Amino acid sequence: MITFKNVKKTFEDGTEAIKGIDLHIEEGKLVALIGPSGCGKTTTMKMINKLIEPTSGEILIGGENIARQKEVDLRRNIGYVIQRIGLFPHMTIEENVGLIPKLKGMKKEEYNQKVDELLNLVGLDPSVYKKRYPLELSGGQQQRVGVVRALAGDPPIILMDEPFSALDPISRDQLQDELKQLQTKIKKTIVFVTHDMDEALKIADQIVVLKDGLIEQVAAPKELVQTPKNEFVRSFIGEDRINAFLNLHTPLLSPVTSIMDPLTEEIKTEFPTIDSTADLKLAAGEMTGRNIISMYVVENGKPIGIIHQNLLLRKLAGFEKGV
Amino acid sequence: MEIFQAFWDTILQRQDLIIERTIEHLYLSFSAILIAIIISLPLGIFISRKQKLAEFYIGITAVFQTIPSLALFGFLVPLIGIGFETALIALIIYALLPILRNTYTGITGVDQAIIEAGRGMGMTSSQILFKIELPLSLSFLMAGIRTATVLTVGVATLATFVGAGGLGDVIWRGLQSYNNNLVLAGAIPVALLALGFDFILKLMEKRTTPKGLKMKS
Numbered sequence: 001m002i003t004f005k006n007v008k009k010t011f012e013d014g015t016e017a018i019k020g021i022d023l024h025i026e027e028g029k030l031v032a033l034i035g036p037s038g039c040g041k042t043t044t045m046k047m048i049n050k051l052i053e054p055t056s057g058e059i060l061i062g063g064e065n066i067a068r069q070k071e072v073d074l075r076r077n078i079g080y081v082i083q084r085i086g087l088f089p090h091m092t093i094e095e096n097v098g099l100i101p102k103l104k105g106m107k108k109e110e111y112n113q114k115v116d117e118l119l120n121l122v123g124l125d126p127s128v129y130k131k132r133y134p135l136e137l138s139g140g141q142q143q144r145v146g147v148v149r150a151l152a153g154d155p156p157i158i159l160m161d162e163p164f165s166a167l168d169p170i171s172r173d174q175l176q177d178e179l180k181q182l183q184t185k186i187k188k189t190i191v192f193v194t195h196d197m198d199e200a201l202k203i204a205d206q207i208v209v210l211k212d213g214l215i216e217q218v219a220a221p222k223e224l225v226q227t228p229k230n231e232f233v234r235s236f237i238g239e240d241r242i243n244a245f246l247n248l249h250t251p252l253l254s255p256v257t258s259i260m261d262p263l264t265e266e267i268k269t270e271f272p273t274i275d276s277t278a279d280l281k282l283a284a285g286e287m288t289g290r291n292i293i294s295m296y297v298v299e300n301g302k303p304i305g306i307i308h309q310n311l312l313l314r315k316l317a318g319f320e321k322g323v
Numbered sequence: 324m325e326i327f328q329a330f331w332d333t334i335l336q337r338q339d340l341i342i343e344r345t346i347e348h349l350y351l352s353f354s355a356i357l358i359a360i361i362i363s364l365p366l367g368i369f370i371s372r373k374q375k376l377a378e379f380y381i382g383i384t385a386v387f388q389t390i391p392s393l394a395l396f397g398f399l400v401p402l403i404g405i406g407f408e409t410a411l412i413a414l415i416i417y418a419l420l421p422i423l424r425n426t427y428t429g430i431t432g433v434d435q436a437i438i439e440a441g442r443g444m445g446m447t448s449s450q451i452l453f454k455i456e457l458p459l460s461l462s463f464l465m466a467g468i469r470t471a472t473v474l475t476v477g478v479a480t481l482a483t484f485v486g487a488g489g490l491g492d493v494i495w496r497g498l499q500s501y502n503n504n505l506v507l508a509g510a511i512p513v514a515l516l517a518l519g520f521d522f523i524l525k526l527m528e529k530r531t532t533p534k535g536l537k538m539k540s
């Protein structure tokens with residue numbers, strides 16, 4: 001859908017924001033661009049709708065070079081959601097959302113139903129909210145309208161520039177869930193800029209990690225945490241997240257300590273032992289193979305805790321901790 | 324009571340003169356405001372696009388503003404001579420600054436996030452100007468026009484010194500003939516005009532504040 005071919009961008013002040021990237025974004029995928037500030041993620045995104053022109057290289061959308069397309073026509077077919085929401089305060093929700101269809105020359109009757117549908121989709125009752133003004137809405141509601149506005153012209157591509165980072169944590173979490181839900185219905189190609197790895201892991205189909213104007217790694221969330229390409233990617237994701245993610249998604253590889261109960265009293269019963277560095281796969285093998293219900297976890301030869309078969313089973317079945 | 328009676332008599336006696344001069348006064352003031360708007364509004368929009376130039380243009384109009392009004396009329400007489408045009412030009416120069424500055428402040432004060440959203444959505448620059456920037460800064464523009472109007476109606480009394488008539492004529496005649504009632508018969512309409520326009524334009528200013536912005540609590 002979107003292809004970057006050796007794209008570079010040097011700003012007028014000499015800053016090399018993008019030092020040459022090749023990237024292919026597939027149709028219908030939600031792709032997160034992530035990296036530390038100054039890595040070029042926003043620049044990369046803004047080159048897609050020509051808010052920033054690349055210095056060299058080409059960007060193709062659906063096989064067509066966007067350098068040959070008119071900015072305005074291009075942008076009307078690319079939805080755009082920004083961090084600071086940017087709703088027009090002097091227009092009602094209806095007018096805000098209907099602006100692009102109107103600019104595209106559609107009649108009100110044609111897009112009205114679509115607008116209602118989209119508002120319903122993000123949980124805003126059209127009969128209540130259409131005639132209201134943006135400032136009467138909460139931040140979370142405003143950004144829902146922002147998303148609807150981007151979708152109203154039915155563009156195949158939507159760009160989102162840290163759309164949820166200005167919201168409070170609860171609204172942010174809700175909107176991330178809603179976006180993911182929405183995406184299963186609308187199947188747009190979404191390019192999502194974020195600096196929040198949790199957000200990227202949660203909502204993206206593909207994650208593009210950038211650093212200093214270069215792509216470090218492109219991978220699906222699971223692949224990214226399982227096989228970070230280098231030390232930078234690994235540290236950017238963070239050990240905690242890698243562990244937490246692996247625990248959640250591939251319990252077989254979690255360490256036995258993740259289901260261990262610490263020893264509280266003296267050892268009374270004799271159980272077989274397992275080393276604390278072992279993973280759950282090994283523990284499961286031992287327990288089922290030898291028909292054991294509990295095992296001591298030992299570290300440097302000393303027992304430090306105990307694991308039980310029922311907990312192991314729950315964990316492997318994907319339940320959270322606890323019985 | 325007698326004083327009031329004398330004043331009333333003066334007005335009745337001179338009503339033709341007063342009405343004629345009031346119309347002259349209004350004509351002069353409005354022509355000046357209109358032309359000042361025609362100059363300042365596009366210029367204000369232009370300099371809001373070229374912020375480096377903005378200080379320069381606003382600076383020039385500010386310098387004009389600091390010239391005492393009587394002196395400005397004086398400067399123009401040797402250049403253009405006396406008459407309506409001279410008064411008109413002086414008044415235009417006076418009205419430029421408030422309108423220009425408010426246009427500039429209003430447009431540059433529009434939230435950049437909103438402009439970026441508009442651009443990113445595929446609005447052309449003229450659509451951004453007419454659908455976003457101007458509606459959002461309209462109350463600012465109106466405030467500038469209001470200031471300029473009140474100022475111009477007042478300063479237009481000096482037009483009489485360059486032979487351009489107006490209510491200043493009535494005042495000046497009164498002064499020359501030591502007729503205080505006549506002075507007041509010229510001064511009071513000027514004050515009323517200024518107050519009246521201030522009131523009307525203030526209402527317009529309020530009405531032009533976009534509805535969605537009034538709710539900001």
